[in-house]
Amino acid sequence: MRFRGLAVLPLLYAAVFIAIAWWLAGGPAVNLFNSWQRILVRILAATGCFCAVSAFDPGDHLRRAWQWLGWGTIAILIRDVIRLLVPAFQAGNAGPNEQAVLNGLGVLSNLGLLVGIVLLARSWKMAAIALPGGRAGSIAVVLITAAIALVVAGPAALDGAKAVAGGDWTSLMKVVSAAVDIVTLCLIAPLLLTAVSLRGGLFSWPWGLVTASQLCWLLYDAAWALSSTPAPGTYPFPTADIFRGMAENYLFVAGLAQLWVVRQVRQPSALSLDPASA
Amino acid sequence: MASISSTVSEQIAARLTPYIGEFNARMWVKSVARRELGLSPEDLTAGHLRRLVDGLRPFLQTLMGRAAADDLLLKIGREVH
Numbered sequence: 001m002r003f004r005g006l007a008v009l010p011l012l013y014a015a016v017f018i019a020i021a022w023w024l025a026g027g028p029a030v031n032l033f034n035s036w037q038r039i040l041v042r043i044l045a046a047t048g049c050f051c052a053v054s055a056f057d058p059g060d061h062l063r064r065a066w067q068w069l070g071w072g073t074i075a076i077l078i079r080d081v082i083r084l085l086v087p088a089f090q091a092g093n094a095g096p097n098e099q100a101v102l103n104g105l106g107v108l109s110n111l112g113l114l115v116g117i118v119l120l121a122r123s124w125k126m127a128a129i130a131l132p133g134g135r136a137g138s139i140a141v142v143l144i145t146a147a148i149a150l151v152v153a154g155p156a157a158l159d160g161a162k163a164v165a166g167g168d169w170t171s172l173m174k175v176v177s178a179a180v181d182i183v184t185l186c187l188i189a190p191l192l193l194t195a196v197s198l199r200g201g202l203f204s205w206p207w208g209l210v211t212a213s214q215l216c217w218l219l220y221d222a223a224w225a226l227s228s229t230p231a232p233g234t235y236p237f238p239t240a241d242i243f244r245g246m247a248e249n250y251l252f253v254a255g256l257a258q259l260w261v262v263r264q265v266r267q268p269s270a271l272s273l274d275p276a277s278a
Numbered sequence: 279m280a281s282i283s284s285t286v287s288e289q290i291a292a293r294l295t296p297y298i299g300e301f302n303a304r305m306w307v308k309s310v311a312r313r314e315l316g317l318s319p320e321d322l323t324a325g326h327l328r329r330l331v332d333g334l335r336p337f338l339q340t341l342m343g344r345a346a347a348d349d350l351l352l353k354i355g356r357e358v359h
Binding site for chain 1: 295296297298299300301302303305306309336337338339340341342343344345346347349350
């Protein structure tokens, strides 16, 4: 029940988010609510990552992966906090220097998250985990996710690249973010296949929850790509942020699950050994 | 003899299954038996246990960290006969 409860938590978060955002939509309060909930989910995600780090010893492969994910999340959290609380960094006020700081934090965050996901995705090969469906099945899943990733994040990468080529360096973060999205979304395939391969075992939980987080980022990108820029003075329902919140919540619970499964190996008497009752 | 040998691989796989699932538990035992000993799982005996445990160690360390892997392999070494 403990792990199933973790899997449900992001869905509950989404339900609460939708209820509050629905109630506030149309007024400026929805933007304030959205900004603060964004900080909340970043804090949760970072907490989850560092809980997972604490499960491992220095030098362990997965400790490094979770550290990268954790520091990547911290960088974007700092960016969100200064954009919300420091007037010079707020939208409309930010000059070139402030914009460079925000871009730098965004790029650092994206790179940290990318390295973390790459390290997680490499684990199946390092641990010689047998992927289900054989080689053909695995290649099919990789190709499908790569195609979806290109469709969802490709246009944003192209637009950003054109803007940067035209001298608009404020779009640099958009380009990096979209490029990182494409790569990390492609890595959904090995994460998903690893989770499926480990099915029936407790270690499938952290992998499954990290995969769910990445799938929510895919939905976030899709919702973002389909949304239009709101007209000044309008405060629409923040659809894309539902998925951002879920993605960060899934990373939070994945980190907790990672900590709990490692603890269970070390103290099997502390928790039930039967994965069916997890 | 064959049934005893089979029991060793099954005992190890049974102790890995709660953590990595039955599919991977069997695949890992099979893969390590072939790579480290050149044997099929059915031919394993208690005498092969030490090399099997050592062969499983890098896989488990990647997935659960060195300390947890060592704990689990110690338990397997104690319980499998």
